[in-house]
Amino acid sequence: MKSIKQVVYLGLLMAGTGAIAASSAAPVSDLSSSPPTDRLATVERLIRQSSQRQLQSQQQMDALLEEVNLLRGETELHSHKLEQLVERQRELYQELEDRFSKYAASLSEQGSIATSITSPLSVAPKEAVIAYSDDVDENEAYDNAMNKVLKERRYDEAIPEFKRFIKTFPDSEYAPNAYYWLGQLLFNKGNYRQSKTYFERVVNFYPDSNKRSDAVFKLGSIALKTNNTVDAKNLFERVISEYPGTTSAKLATSRLQSMAKSE
Numbered sequence: 587m588k589s590i591k592q593v594v595y596l597g598l599l600m601a602g603t604g605a606i607a608a609s610s611a612a613p614v615s616d617l618s619s620s621p622p623t624d625r626l627a628t629v630e631r632l633i634r635q636s637s638q639r640q641l642q643s644q645q646q647m648d649a650l651l652e653e654v655n656l657l658r659g660e661t662e663l664h665s666h667k668l669e670q671l672v673e674r675q676r677e678l679y680q681e682l683e684d685r686f687s688k689y690a691a692s693l694s695e696q697g698s699i700a701t702s703i704t705s706p707l708s709v710a711p712k713e714a715v716i717a718y719s720d721d722v723d724e725n726e727a728y729d730n731a732m733n734k735v736l737k738e739r740r741y742d743e744a745i746p747e748f749k750r751f752i753k754t755f756p757d758s759e760y761a762p763n764a765y766y767w768l769g770q771l772l773f774n775k776g777n778y779r780q781s782k783t784y785f786e787r788v789v790n791f792y793p794d795s796n797k798r799s800d801a802v803f804k805l806g807s808i809a810l811k812t813n814n815t816v817d818a819k820n821l822f823e824r825v826i827s828e829y830p831g832t833t834s835a836k837l838a839t840s841r842l843q844s845m846a847k848s849e
Contacts, residue, residue: 728764732767766795769785769804778811806824815845818841822838
């Protein structure tokens with residue numbers, strides 16, 4: 587970039603050339619009306635104006651760059667927080683599954699795990715006579731069943747509660763969740779065949795349920811536990827394909843990686 591002195595010099599040179607050209611056509615008296623000092627002042631004024639415009643443009647550019655940097659920083663912060671939330675959800679999901687697994691292991695040691703396999707919609711005689719009172723609506727009934735899982739940790743009692751809920755409120759919006767939790771509870775008791783039936787009901791009959799991705803993943807886990815590695819791989823890949831970016835997809839990816847290492 588030319589310095590101001592160079593620009594001034596070029597301006598003077600051009601001005602001088604113009605003056606010479608004008609002197610051949612204009613009277614000598616016209617030169618006195620435009621002395622060199624005025625021309626120099628005009629060139630300097632133009633240079634100052636150009637410099638000011640450049641300075642303003644640079645300041646505007648700096649301000650825009652600063653704003654872009656701020657927006658980029660906010661975006662990165664929000665992305666980081668979102669990743670933390672997803673990771674925390676995955677940890678909670680895994681923690682819940684681990685708790686169930688430990689509970690199932692303790693029952694196994696005590697020899698109290700049920701080995702009989704019945705129809706997924708069948709209800710034991712003592713469960714069939716249990717009915718909700720008239721003042722219990724489906725929200726309260728579902729909450730009662732969920733509390734036995736998440737708060738009271740009375741997992742065996744939660745199974746008939748969910749069955750009773752489904753029998754009483756078959757068209758409830760919570761029905762797919764109830765089927766899913768029945769599958770989860772039976773899965774952790776080692777009853778994979780009956781558990782599979784409940785998960786399949788969620789997958790096949792409730793395509794819009796937020797539990798469907800988890801149910802597909804659990805079907806893959808059942809296939810893996812029953813040594814059906816081909817179905818397990820297909821189901822895990824299905825979760826990743828149909829529900830990318832979800833906790834279930836991340837868990838499925840982890841299982842596939844573990845399977846690949848063991849091959």
